Amino acid sequence: MKDLTLVFLLSCFLFASPAAAKDSCYDCHGQKGMKPYVDKSAFEQSAHGHLACTKCHFDVSGYPHGKVSKVNCGACHFIGTEGAPKEQAQQYKLSVHNRVTAVGNATLPTCQTCHGSHYIYPSADTRSSTNRQKIPTLCSQCHPREFEVYKNSIHGKQLLEDNNPAAPTCFQCHMEHLTPPTASNAWQLALIKQCGDCHSEELKTYRKTYHGKVTKLGYVTVAKCSDCHGAHDILMLNDPDSTLSRKNILKTCQKCHPAATPGFTKFYAHAEEKDRAKYPVLYYTFLFMTVLLLGTFAFFFTHTFLWAYRSLKERMNKKGGE
Amino acid sequence: MAEIKRFNAYHRWLHVAMAVSFIGLVASGMPLKYANAPWAAWLMRFLGGYYAAGLIHRICAVITFGYFAAHIGYVIYDIAIVRKFRFNILGPESMVPWLKDLEDIYHSFRWFFGMGPRPQFDRFTYWEKFDYWAVFWGVGMIGVSGLFLWFPEFFGRFMPGWAFNIATVIHSDEALLAAGFIFTIHYFNTHLRPEKFPMDPVIFSGRLTLHELQHDRPLEYRRLVDENRLEQYLTGPQQTWITDAGILFGFAIVLIGFFLLILIVMGQFIY
Incomplete structure (x- = not known):
């Protein structure tokens, strides 16, 4: 009982500030061989490097912690009030990849399937799992047949062999987050x-x-x-x-x-x-058609306007004379 | 008051078939021609979608070929059987344009500028003849190119595929010419000009008043009197309901035509 109280007090101290909390997470998860192992410097350079571990793992409040549930990206990227970009998750909600729209097919990808978890970088960064060079291989994990065909196409060769920055990846046509039904x-x-x-x-x-x-x-x-x-x-x-x-x-x-x-x-x-x-x-x-049209319209519009002018004038003269 | 018979029921019904099918063709064709215009998708949906509009277009095309053939048949019947080949093809009862028409155009322009009296017309004026032959030209050009586009696989057996590109340009531009002409110049020349405004019912009732004949077509009047044939053309007034229905129909067609004209002008010059 006394030990538990000590652990409690210690963890209150440890988790009192996010920065301190993060450091204490690395005490265990920064050790190679630990599952999951988190490479501190790689994580800190990632798009989420400035966030505390508990920002995403909000079911962890101290040590020891029980089973940690899978992170819900939508907490920030769908409904969150902070600056996290939201449209991607909103599009994903409509996509064929979304498990809800696809009636619970558990093999479908979630955010982490493509983006990974701790090492999420802007897609321009070559370390990013969604860097354009890597996209076809990323999608091929579930769509191997399409990849085999694509890789021999002109678009695939331009991207994968010639590094052409304009060559389309899967995303240009399939709209990465939206992926509408084909x-x-x-x-x-x-x-x-x-x-x-x-x-x-x-x-x-x-x-x-x-x-x-x-x-x-x-x-x-x-x-x-x-x-x-x-x-x-x-x-x-x-x-x-x-x-x-x-x-x-x-x-x-x-x-x-x-x-x-x-x-x-x-x-x-x-x-x-x-x-x-x-x-x-x-x-x-x-x-020929253009000349025919312009010629016909030019002649008859002139004819019509002059006719209208003359007819109206004659009628007015007649009325004036009566 | 005595009236003069100008068009028989056959002529009048052919004109109705022509007006209805023409409106149908323009309404169902223009959304394709001006697919970029915002009204195009709306009009297509209004007609029942792309498939239904295509069906309307083809039904109206069949009507067009039908009235065209019916008219050719009538001309042959009229010349061969009614007139027993006693027909002056360059005379005043013929639709064929001749020197008098050129003179009339010249004198009309002089009249427009106040340089002379209005020329005197016979049974058919030069602008009526132009309308008439324009239909031959139009049905020919649009009809043939339209058939190419309707049955590309069949015609592809005899012609290279780029004939369909040519057919598309001809079909589309000739349609613009026809619609632009009918909805402005034909409407004005026959119905909207001050002398006839707002509508000349002759194509629906088939009758002219004697005054109209004497005033608008003095040469025809004099010719009929000289040849003692005026009697043949004299008739009682048309039944009111026929004239009224015709005028109602005519107004509907003119208004739809104006509406389509606005869409065409938007499509041509804005989008």
């Missing part, structure tokens, strides 16, 4: 804009076609970027294995147009009618 219309439509963030010319010309206009109006039944170019398996157009290469394009068109012929595939899915060098027939058709 079958959702809203996501499929949003994806077109995501592609257009980098491929802006292609988005502009796509929007001039029937496909691009129908999707713009919110309907997904027509060809979107990935229907023709592929998604995880996207390759350069000049790659013989591309979905749009000479040997594959017919099959690609036939996904939606089953009776398509080789001639059919000569459709310009990204035509630009103002580009005379590349699309001369289209250019001259557009020019």
